[in-house]
Amino acid sequence: MIEITPDKIDHDRVISCVRRDSNGAVAVFLGTTRNVTEGRKVLHLEYEAYRPMADNKLSEVVLEIRQRWSVENIAIVHRIGKLEIGEASLIVAVSTPHRKDAFLACQYAVDRIKETVPIWKKEYFEDGEVWVGSEFSSTHS
Amino acid sequence: MIEITPDKIDHDRVISCVRRDSNGAVAVFLGTTRNVTEGRKVLHLEYEAYRPMADNKLSEVVLEIRQRWSVENIAIVHRIGKLEIGEASLIVAVSTPHRKDAFLACQYAVDRIKETVPIWKKEYFEDGEVWVGSEFSSTHS
Amino acid sequence: MSCFSVRLFASYRDLVGKSTVLMEMPEGSSVSDLIIKLSGRYPLLTSAPGKLVIAVNYEYVDHTYCLTEGDEVALIPPVSGGSK
Amino acid sequence: MSCFSVRLFASYRDLVGKSTVLMEMPEGSSVSDLIIKLSGRYPLLTSAPGKLVIAVNYEYVDHTYCLTEGDEVALIPPVSGGSK
Numbered sequence: 001m002i003e004i005t006p007d008k009i010d011h012d013r014v015i016s017c018v019r020r021d022s023n024g025a026v027a028v029f030l031g032t033t034r035n036v037t038e039g040r041k042v043l044h045l046e047y048e049a050y051r052p053m054a055d056n057k058l059s060e061v062v063l064e065i066r067q068r069w070s071v072e073n074i075a076i077v078h079r080i081g082k083l084e085i086g087e088a089s090l091i092v093a094v095s096t097p098h099r100k101d102a103f104l105a106c107q108y109a110v111d112r113i114k115e116t117v118p119i120w121k122k123e124y125f126e127d128g129e130v131w132v133g134s135e136f137s138s139t140h141s
Numbered sequence: 142m143i144e145i146t147p148d149k150i151d152h153d154r155v156i157s158c159v160r161r162d163s164n165g166a167v168a169v170f171l172g173t174t175r176n177v178t179e180g181r182k183v184l185h186l187e188y189e190a191y192r193p194m195a196d197n198k199l200s201e202v203v204l205e206i207r208q209r210w211s212v213e214n215i216a217i218v219h220r221i222g223k224l225e226i227g228e229a230s231l232i233v234a235v236s237t238p239h240r241k242d243a244f245l246a247c248q249y250a251v252d253r254i255k256e257t258v259p260i261w262k263k264e265y266f267e268d269g270e271v272w273v274g275s276e277f278s279s280t281h282s
Numbered sequence: 283m284s285c286f287s288v289r290l291f292a293s294y295r296d297l298v299g300k301s302t303v304l305m306e307m308p309e310g311s312s313v314s315d316l317i318i319k320l321s322g323r324y325p326l327l328t329s330a331p332g333k334l335v336i337a338v339n340y341e342y343v344d345h346t347y348c349l350t351e352g353d354e355v356a357l358i359p360p361v362s363g364g365s366k
Numbered sequence: 367m368s369c370f371s372v373r374l375f376a377s378y379r380d381l382v383g384k385s386t387v388l389m390e391m392p393e394g395s396s397v398s399d400l401i402i403k404l405s406g407r408y409p410l411l412t413s414a415p416g417k418l419v420i421a422v423n424y425e426y427v428d429h430t431y432c433l434t435e436g437d438e439v440a441l442i443p444p445v446s447g448g449s450k
Contacts, residue, residue, distance in 0.1 A: 011152070011153070011156065012152070012153060015152065015171065019171075019173060019227065020227075021175065021176040021226050021227045022175060022176055022177060023173065023175065024172060024173055024174070024175045025170070025171070025172060025173070026169075026170070026171040026172075026173060027168070027169070027170055027247075028167075028168070028169035028170075028171070029166070029167070029168055029169075029240065029243075029244070030156065030160075030166070030167040030168075030169070031165060031166060031167075031240070032160060032164065032165055032166070032167060032236075033165070034162065034163060034164065034165045034238070035162040035163055036163060048375060048376055050373070050375050050421075050440060050442070052424060053421055053424035053425075053440070056424050056425075085162050086160065086161075086162045095173075097175070099170065099172070099248075099251060102170075103170070103244065103247075103248045106168075106244075107240075107244045110240060114445065115445065116426075116445070117445065118375065118421070118440075118442050118445055119445065120375060120376035120377070120443055120445065122376070131376045131377035131380070131443065133443065133444030133445065134376065134377035134443055134444060189291060189292055191289070191291050191337075191356060191358070193340060194337060194340035194341075194356070197340050197341075255361065256361065257342075257361070258361065259291065259337070259356075259358050259361060260361065261291060261292035261293070261359055261361065263292070272292045272293035272296070272359065274359065274360030274361065275292065275293035275359055275360060
């Protein structure tokens with residue numbers, strides 16, 4: 001399961017999707033939007049993806065995980081569009097027979113997603129907005 | 142949140158319990174019951190806890206996590222009693238501002254729980270049952 | 283003599299057939315002394331007595347621990363709460 | 367001359383004010399050549415042209431990559447999809 005979607009992330013659905021009766025461990029990562037960045041209050045956020053490149057890069061991460069850890073059951077959902085504070089922007093769930101692989105694969109997947117998948121986040125403040133990772137910012141006049 | 146309970150684990154409730162608007166990362170581990178052990182088909186399982194010692198040991202794990210990673214938001218729920226295949230016996234959820242700490246703390250908590258908390262698991266097979274970790278097993282005559 | 287209730291769980295309880303046994307021990311006995319007496323009474327239980335894990339009053343203790351009347355002693359079978 | 371559509375996202379799009387720009391380049395031009403031409407037209411965008419990350423047809427490429435007519439070129443701003 002790989003999805004880039006404007007819909008709210010339903011973690012129950014994602015966890016159910018990877019769980020198997022033959023697997024004893026499920027590691028899950030939820031990335032949620034924070035209300036403060038460097039001391040500034042964030043009002044809401046916006047995520048933008050370059051599709052279909054982002055979909056391709058997510059598939060590559062899944063493929064890499066499967067090859068490195070023989071992990072069959074991995075799900076990634078990345079949300080795009082406008083998000084309120086505290087909502088999940090990303091979920092990665094991995095299920096494996098034993099827990100060490102689940103943790104390693106889940107953490108590695110999250111790292112790779114943040115490095116390689118063309119999805120950008122804009123934080124909206126009371127007095128302006130900033131694309132995160134960019135050296136540029138715009139301020140309401 | 143620390144619980145030892147015969148009730149089904151509601152992971153939504155546990156994740157909500159640790160999530161904070163100031164934290165960007167939630168790492169979750171779910172331990173679920175497996176349908177096969179060393180090639181033998183498991184029908185169902187039973188977990189038994191030595192209470193209140195098990196509660197005390199869970200509290201110690203939480204305290205240790207808080208001291209090592211300055212993690213405030215951690216929840217542990219361990220289920221006891223009879224479990225069907227595929228049900229969650231354990232959930233650990235940790236939320237932190239940044240994801241590295243969440244993964245480390247979650248994994249460490251799971252390891253410590255399995256080492257120190259007096260909770261035992263019995264697997265029921267078609268032809269007998271075994272307390273896991275014990276060298277003894279009993280067989281139906 | 284002092285009286286101790288020894289709690290048994292999981293595989294140990296199934297082996298002995300009860301969840302608590304009462305043991306009378308001389309004052310000043312150690313956990314090690316208790317284990318020796320238990321192995322006499324329940325040989326199956328203590329097939330590896332050196333490795334028995336003991337808790338007293340809900341804390342793990344080592345075998346040199348000196349018992350006091352009223353202590354709750356528990357034999358803790360190998361803990362294995364889930365997948366590895 | 368060959369024609370390329372260059373896609374801009376996030377901060378780059380906001381800086382330039384549009385999401386696609388069309389660039390005409392001589393045959394056999396490299397990504398590096400394209401970046402030099404882009405920096406002439408949009409100096410703000412390419413304040414650090416050596417570091418620009420480029421994708422061609424949905425794959426990351428390095429600056430020596432040789433462009434072919436019809437390639438979809440994209441400038442990829444720093445990716446930062448969530449908490450560190």
